Amino acid sequence: MIYLDNAATTYPKPEEVYLALDKANREYGFNSGRGSYKKAKEVANIIDETRNELSSLVECTANTVIFSTSSTEALNMIIFGLDWAKGDNVYVSPFEHNSVLRPLYEIKKRHDINIIQIPFNKETWNIDSNFEDLLILNKPKCIFCSSKSNTTGYNLPINEIFKLGKKYNSINILDASQSFGVDKTISKNNSDFIIFAGHKSLYASFGIAGFININNIELKPFLFGGTGSDSLNLEMPLNGASHLEAGSKNIIAIYGLHESLKWLKNHNIEEKERTLFKYLYQSISSIKKVITYLPSNIDKCCGILSFNVDGYTAEEVGDILNQEFDICVRTGYHCCPYIHDFINSKKFNGTVRVSMNYFNTEKDIDCLINALNTL
Amino acid sequence: MIYLDNAATTYPKPEEVYLALDKANREYGFNSGRGSYKKAKEVANIIDETRNELSSLVECTANTVIFSTSSTEALNMIIFGLDWAKGDNVYVSPFEHNSVLRPLYEIKKRHDINIIQIPFNKETWNIDSNFEDLLILNKPKCIFCSSKSNTTGYNLPINEIFKLGKKYNSINILDASQSFGVDKTISKNNSDFIIFAGHKSLYASFGIAGFININNIELKPFLFGGTGSDSLNLEMPLNGASHLEAGSKNIIAIYGLHESLKWLKNHNIEEKERTLFKYLYQSISSIKKVITYLPSNIDKCCGILSFNVDGYTAEEVGDILNQEFDICVRTGYHCCPYIHDFINSKKFNGTVRVSMNYFNTEKDIDCLINALNTL
Structure with missing residues (x-):
């Protein structure tokens, strides 16, 4: 085949990742933050280290990393976590995935927002010169853009798009599912959120993904449930990753990512x-x-x-x-x-x-x- | 330890499950339904078989099974998927987990519903005789009840509660996270939804959970994204599991569950x-x-x-x-x-x-x- x-x-994934996943199943299969014994603390440390390694790829700190189970879920957490008002303008590239477009269309149905395609030249695939005119005419609330098109392999002109967006105070969301960890030009500059998918360019397994909330933009919770903390509170805890991360963490997939990040450094x-x-x-x-x-x-x-x-x-x-x-x-x-x-x-x-x-x-x-x- | x-x-998990997870990582690490090659079809078959095995535990058919990544997500899918109106009455047992209560409290904030505790006798832990009076006074929209309390190990009188609920047309949601696959008395009788968690009583790994929608009650999508199907449609597909299941499926965790279900049969x-x-x-x-x-x-x-x-x-x-x-x-x-x-x-x-x-x-x-x- x-x-x-x-x-x-x-x-395949690197052999190091397969070995790590087996090790994690056998030695780290515990529920982090749901107990106070040694192994529960050990897996909590692995989770923290993984947040740290991910965020350091774009020179951020561990507390900006929010874990999810897929990049689809990560995008839902951001899109349903933002505040929306009727007439908000959202720009998307023509290369975007349904993990961006379908939640946005749901927001359009609920809040009557405008979804506008960023104009690209069909020959060069550069952004058209009239993009800035559009931004002036229809002030951007957000711009969603992939780092790399999952269909064409095109590395989008993120810096140019997001720099223009920032000129008009846009919240810039970079869907880096296809290239985070591989494309070294991905940076925190002009981005507010960067989405990553463990099982794609990060060479880890299914079950771990998330986003980096570079400027700590406030998001409402999307998922509600137990956080192993503040249990008597019927609302999600207000601070930290627990505000958004409900339910047991998939330590197996996280440990696979922990090890694939090491492998990525050497290849x-x-x-x-x-x-x-x-x-x-x-x-x-x-x-x-x-x-x-x-x-x-x-x-x-x-x-x-x-x-x-x-x-x-x-x-x-x-x-x-x-x-x-x-x-x-x-x-x-x-x-x-x-x-x-x-x-x-x-x-x-x-x-x-x-x-x-x-x-x-x-x-x-x-x-x-x-x-x-x-x- | x-x-x-x-x-x-x-x-630990059974050795059979560890071996299955390693095998799945090495041999089945593909994106099901996202391609049409042999291996993608093979993993799609494994997913179908797993749905079939799960549903047959409660004498349902495979098409009633919706997969999620955690029982928390499963409960969010149900709670945010139902239609709510101001004044709806929701009954919960005092044994419920925040994966039920926190999403319900969010619904309360959005739709002004009433959350009512089912009265239990503090000595016998039986339901109080005035429960039916409550149901008559405040007609139930839903009843949420765990099969087994995660705190006390109490196997709740589900049949009694749900039978009364059905008398007053309640939608009955059974959170069987703690005992699905182990407690043989769990059945489809009088339940509308049964939630299961792979990594708990099913002896599988993190990353796979879901619910059985016994009577095919219509739910709005909670997660929006790619489904590998109907890609030009900006809304979630209307029929089948794809209506609710967005994003890549965690075939590794699903195959672990596929094998743990075999193990459970023999123990x-x-x-x-x-x-x-x-x-x-x-x-x-x-x-x-x-x-x-x-x-x-x-x-x-x-x-x-x-x-x-x-x-x-x-x-x-x-x-x-x-x-x-x-x-x-x-x-x-x-x-x-x-x-x-x-x-x-x-x-x-x-x-x-x-x-x-x-x-x-x-x-x-x-x-x-x-x-x-x-x-």
Whole structure:
């Protein structure tokens, strides 16, 4: 099997992470903060250390980290945690995922907010010059933007977008699910929230994700429940992570992340992904029937490439790759409702998406290319 | 270390579960329903089988099972998913956890509902005869009740409560976090929702929980995000589990549960817990300074026992057990704000809670008793 669906979840994980997860199940499977014995304290320390390591990646402090069980939940915590008023303007890039758009559309239904797409040039994929005019005309409450498109591998011009947003007092939310820990340019500059997903670019397991609340913006709780503290209070505790984090913490997944963060420090994932991406691009461009979805400067993309094959729907290509060549790619709309108008891929029912990780090789790409050459 | 905090999370898990979790990390770490390749389908099948096994425990069908990442999230999904109107009456037992009470209090703040405690006799812990009068006077919208109290190990008279509730058209929600899979008397009769927690009585890991929606009562989505389906739709899909389940599924934890359900079939956990409980009760009753919190008929309790020691706060006892004897118990209020007035334990700042699982032994109890005898 050749696995090229790493944008859905990275696989395999480093051996160090598998060993850590087994160790955690056997030695740390306790409920942190729900008791005062040694092991409960030990796992509480692991949780604190993990918050510290995550936040230090963007030069923040541990108390800015809020854990969730998925980046979807993290985005729900932020979106339903903010205060909304009728007519609020929310800007989103055309590359956003349904984990951003579906909660925002629910807010639109409840509070009559405006959801506005940031205009991007269809050739260069740069932001259009009229974006600032839009911001002046419709003052932004928030801007939601991905660091990397899960469909096209495009690294969005976050700094430019968020800097403009800050000029008009926007709350800037960076969905870094696809590249946190890998893309070293992600920083706290001009961002208010950064969302991360353990099981994607952080090479940890399912079950741990969250966000960094850089400027400690107040959020109402989204999840309500036990916090192992202040038990007689029928409301969520007011201070600290407990205000937002209800229920037992998944120490197993957190310990996996604790160890994957160490592994990430010693491996240059991005360089590997860039090399593989260039190799894939050069190889796939030589196939006449293939249509790729890329900006004019392909250096802005990395790790993920979307394409179609003339005469086939995306799903048909995926089925052939799977059934005849045991190659795993993802096909369809990739939970991104806007991007397919932007790249004009609806006539193929979406795209065929190839997404690589540190463990892929040029040989994997060769197999894919050989398979595509049979079409 | 002697672990007696199994009500927080069961530890250890069966060796079969550890092996399954490692196997899942290495072989099934894929994103189900997010691709159409063999492995993605294989994990989708595992998820379906797990739904089937869970629902068959209460003679329901797989399509009634909604997965969440914790029982707290499951309760939030139900409580925020129901329609509420000003003046709705919600009944709760005095044994309920903050995972029920805190979301309900948020609903009270938003919709001005009434939260009413079900009256229990302080001697017998039976429901008071005036409960039905209350139901007639204040027609119930819902009744929330735990199958087993996480503080006292009391198996609540669910059938009696829910049968009365149904007489007055209540929606009955059974929080079976502490005993689903172990207590064979849990059934779909008179319940509308049954909540389960993988990492507790089901002997699986953190990261998987959910509920059974026995009568397919309509719920609004609580979490919004990608579902790997219907991607161009900015609202959650209307039908099936996708209506409520947003984001990547934790296949690792689900496979652990898949295997723990097999293990549970071959082991009589309840019998073991009953035997240990009786042994603990007999031993601890002989210690003069010890005050236990039990109904007149102790056969109504199992697995969990709360006590205090005259002259000590609960925390002081826990600290001594931990530091001097390496015995892990939990002390305090156990996320249950009402029960401490009912059992009158606030003067000790809560209780010392001993909670056992299948892997505890009489020797563990002996060690605890020896330790308590030094106080």
